[in-house]
Amino acid sequence: MELNGSPITLDWIDKDVRRILGRALEGSELTVDEGIRLTEVQGRELHALSLVADEMRRRQAGDVVTYVVNRNINFTNVCIKHCTFCAFSRDHREEEGYFLPLDEVVRRAVEAWDMGATEVCIQAGLPPKLDGSYYVDLCRAIKAAVPEMHLHAFSPEEVLYGSTRADLSIPEFLKTLRAAGLGTLPGTSAEILDQEVRDRIARGRITVDQWIEVITSAHALGIRTTSTIMYGHVETPAHWIRHMDLLRGIQRQTGGFTEFVPLSLIHHEAPMYRRGLVPGVREGATGVEVIKMHALARLILGPSFRNIQSSWVKEGPKMAQYLLTAGANDVGGTLINESISTSAGAGFGQLVPPAELRRLIREAGRVPARRDTLYNLLKVYAAVGDDEALSTSGQFRFLHPSKTEAPTRS
Numbered sequence: 001m002e003l004n005g006s007p008i009t010l011d012w013i014d015k016d017v018r019r020i021l022g023r024a025l026e027g028s029e030l031t032v033d034e035g036i037r038l039t040e041v042q043g044r045e046l047h048a049l050s051l052v053a054d055e056m057r058r059r060q061a062g063d064v065v066t067y068v069v070n071r072n073i074n075f076t077n078v079c080i081k082h083c084t085f086c087a088f089s090r091d092h093r094e095e096e097g098y099f100l101p102l103d104e105v106v107r108r109a110v111e112a113w114d115m116g117a118t119e120v121c122i123q124a125g126l127p128p129k130l131d132g133s134y135y136v137d138l139c140r141a142i143k144a145a146v147p148e149m150h151l152h153a154f155s156p157e158e159v160l161y162g163s164t165r166a167d168l169s170i171p172e173f174l175k176t177l178r179a180a181g182l183g184t185l186p187g188t189s190a191e192i193l194d195q196e197v198r199d200r201i202a203r204g205r206i207t208v209d210q211w212i213e214v215i216t217s218a219h220a221l222g223i224r225t226t227s228t229i230m231y232g233h234v235e236t237p238a239h240w241i242r243h244m245d246l247l248r249g250i251q252r253q254t255g256g257f258t259e260f261v262p263l264s265l266i267h268h269e270a271p272m273y274r275r276g277l278v279p280g281v282r283e284g285a286t287g288v289e290v291i292k293m294h295a296l297a298r299l300i301l302g303p304s305f306r307n308i309q310s311s312w313v314k315e316g317p318k319m320a321q322y323l324l325t326a327g328a329n330d331v332g333g334t335l336i337n338e339s340i341s342t343s344a345g346a347g348f349g350q351l352v353p354p355a356e357l358r359r360l361i362r363e364a365g366r367v368p369a370r371r372d373t374l375y376n377l378l379k380v381y382a383a384v385g386d387d388e389a390l391s392t393s394g395q396f397r398f399l400h401p402s403k404t405e406a407p408t409r410s
């Protein structure tokens, strides 16, 4: 390669790494061993990995970077489990435990709709003795008040708990939720899909097999899900790649995943770190690991997932912006009232207004677009003048497609 007549050789890239990156550029599926080899890159090889990931992002997803206007509603923090990475949950005897009344959940959903949100993301703890029908009632109540709101709700752990409490099989419970208005499931409670790692960081948590059962049952019913990984604790890079390989295998069978969201551990308040509960736990992922994770996700999952998200909640808006050059094509949601990462000590606030997300996308040289939960494009903001009016106080106004423009489908 030459720049203005000055040669830049690629000799510094290890032969093996060059071969693997070349295979990725040819569109070949990387093997687990090849993925693991790429987790070892450092320095200028890391730039090469990012560059190839960016090229594959361009080919697979184009230059548009999407976001969704949504609201998180974590209706209770009371939980019977004791996942050591979770700073959000409280035992039912603790004073800080809360349980939002159903009316308040509905009020927040209506308020979100009025502010232009197209999705509410509902996840919570597992309160003792909860009636399994509560999850169904919640869906019905929200849909009765805001029928067009997309319900992106209930982690696989909650689906498993709800089905047990309702004495229904997982598919039966999912069908009941769908009939009540459930749209999609968050593919959370995945952490690292390796039973040994799970037993170290969250004994008693939904098992790998149960997680797969909930996700594939949902996909079989046409309920799509996201997928996630939580990293930067006790896992090794080889776990990342095996985790991605497992997701890739499910996607091959079902095509039900909408996106992959890497979530690095926020360690500050996590009991595993703060109370020293898990020997050898790291202080979250390093910056280099965060870049590698997104770039590798693009190479390994991009061909079948298309959408790789960079999370401003976990990484902060600046890093989330940088990750757009390392394989990501989505910046997630505005997330009014995000509580789970905030409880763990994430310092990036509880919302980023849409105008701010559009600005950071534009500053990365890309085209912002508002999407719905299923990645249909609602509005592409090709020029700065396309922006809708926003209040300066950070509240969203007049953003809803039914109030401003007809939605376009991608």
Ligand code: SF4
Pocket (backbone or CB within 6 Å): 079, 080, 081, 082, 083, 086, 088, 089, 124, 125, 126, 157
């Ligand atoms: S991660 Fe979920 S299941 Fe585990 S303790 Fe926290 S709220 Fe409970």
